[in-house]
Amino acid sequence: MTADRTAQDHPSSQSSFPQPRPEVESLHAYSAPLEGRRPMLRLDFNENTIGPSPQVVEALRAIPADQIAIYPEYDGLREAVITNLNLPLQPEQVGLFNGVDAAIHAIFHAYGDRGETLLTTSPTFGYYTPCAQMQGMAIQAIPYEGAAFAFPLEPIRHALNANPRLLLICNPNNPTGTRLAPQQILALAAAAPQTLVVVDELYEAFTGDSVLPLADFSSLPNLLVLRSLAKTAGLAGLRIGFAIGHAAVVDRISRVTGPYDINSFAVTAAFAALKDQAYVDGYVAEVIEARTWMAEQLRVAGVRHHVEGGNYLLVWPQRDPAEVDQELRAAGILVRAMTGKPLIDGSLRVSIGTREQMRRFWDAYQTIEALRT
Ligand SMILES: Cc1ncc(COP(=O)(O)O)c(C=O)c1O
Known part of the structure; x- marks a missing residue:
C-alpha cells in the first residue's frame, strides 16, 4: 500500500520525509487565528462571551x-x-x-x-x-x-x-x-x-x-x-x-x-x-436581546448588515474591511473578516455577546466608520 507512495507521485513535494497520503499532501488545513485573544473582547469565534456557570x-x-x-x-x-x-x-x-x-x-x-x-x-x-x-x-x-x-x-x-x-x-x-x-x-x-x-x-x-x-x-x-x-x-x-x-x-x-x-x-x-440549564437559558436570552438591539442600531445607522439565526451577524463596512478589522483589534475588539468567502466577501462576522459588550463594539465601530454626525 505504501510502496507506491514515492516522491514521483508528488513531484512538487520534497522527498526527504515520509510522504503522507496524496489527499493529505494537497490539503489546506482549517486554520484559525487563535493566539493572544484572552485580553480582548472576543467577537470572532461565536463563543460564550462570559464563561460557564x-x-x-x-x-x-x-x-x-x-x-x-x-x-x-x-x-x-x-x-x-x-x-x-x-x-x-x-x-x-x-x-x-x-x-x-x-x-x-x-x-x-x-x-x-x-x-x-x-x-x-x-x-x-x-x-x-x-x-x-x-x-x-x-x-x-x-x-x-x-x-x-x-x-x-x-x-x-x-x-x-x-x-x-x-x-x-x-x-x-x-x-x-x-x-x-x-x-x-x-x-x-x-x-x-x-x-x-x-x-x-x-x-x-x-x-x-x-x-x-x-x-x-x-x-x-x-x-x-x-x-x-x-x-x-x-x-x-x-x-x-x-x-x-x-x-x-x-x-x-x-x-x-x-x-x-x-x-x-x-x-x-x-x-x-x-x-445548570437555567444558566445557559439566561445567557441565550441575553444574547438574543443584544442581537435585536444590535440589529436595530445597524438599521437606524443605515449600515448594511445581515442577521438571522445564531449568536452572530454580518456587517459590511464602507471602508476596507481589513482596515476596519485591524482598527477594531487596536481598540481591543476581535471580529472575523469573511474575506474570500463566497457571497459574503467584504463582510465582517461579529459574534453577539451581552448588551454591554455589544455597546462597546458599536461605540468602536461607529468611531472607526465615522458614523457619528
Ligand atoms: C457550525 C459549527 N460546527 C461545529 C463547530 C465546532 O464546535 P466545537 O467547539 O464543539 O468543536 C463550530 C465552531 O465554531 C461551528 O461554528
Whole structure:
C-alpha cells in the first residue's frame, strides 16, 4: 500500500520525509487565528462571551488528584445529555466527542470514501471542506440564495437524486444565520435514505429550530444531529460535543475515535453544565436581546448588515474591511473578516455577546466608520 507512495507521485513535494497520503499532501488545513485573544473582547469565534456557570467552575476546582491520574470515566454522561434534552432517547444513541469538530472528523472518517460526494451549502462552516478533502471526497457546495441568503432547498433536493454519501446542513448556518425548518430537514432525509444527513445544530439554542424533538431515528436512521457545549454553556476550551442519532450510526462513528478522546475535566464540566440549564437559558436570552438591539442600531445607522439565526451577524463596512478589522483589534475588539468567502466577501462576522459588550463594539465601530454626525 505504501510502496507506491514515492516522491514521483508528488513531484512538487520534497522527498526527504515520509510522504503522507496524496489527499493529505494537497490539503489546506482549517486554520484559525487563535493566539493572544484572552485580553480582548472576543467577537470572532461565536463563543460564550462570559464563561460557564459558576457550578462548572466549582466542579472543576473540586477535581481530586486521583481523577487526574486515571483514564477518564464516562458513566452516566450519555444519560445526563438525554435528561438535559428531555427526549425519549437511549444512551447508545448519544456519541461523545472531543468537540463537535472531532465528531465531524469521525463522521467523514467512518462514512466518506474516496470519490464519493459531500453535498453541502456555501458559505458554511469551514471545517467540513478539509474533512471531505482528507478522505478524497468530491464536494458539491450549493450557494445560499438571494440577498437574504435563503436556504437552497430545491437545488439540494435535486442534488440528493445523485445519492451523495453525506449531506451536511448547518442550522442555523454559520456564518449567514440562515434557518431551515426542522420539517424540511426531515423531508430531505426521508427522500435520501442512501445519504447520511448530518444536521450541525451548534447554534440551535439561538433559534429553537431543532430536528431532535421530531426525529424518529428508527424510521430515519440516516439522520444525525450534532450538539455542543461550546457556544452556549461556555465549554469551548474543554472540547466536548455530541452526535445524536440511530445507535448503529453512532456506534460506527465512535469506532474511529480513540477510547479516551474526551478528557476527565471535560466530563466533569459537562455534568455540571448539563445540570445548570437555567444558566445557559439566561445567557441565550441575553444574547438574543443584544442581537435585536444590535440589529436595530445597524438599521437606524443605515449600515448594511445581515442577521438571522445564531449568536452572530454580518456587517459590511464602507471602508476596507481589513482596515476596519485591524482598527477594531487596536481598540481591543476581535471580529472575523469573511474575506474570500463566497457571497459574503467584504463582510465582517461579529459574534453577539451581552448588551454591554455589544455597546462597546458599536461605540468602536461607529468611531472607526465615522458614523457619528
Ligand atoms: C457550525 C459549527 N460546527 C461545529 C463547530 C465546532 O464546535 P466545537 O467547539 O464543539 O468543536 C463550530 C465552531 O465554531 C461551528 O461554528
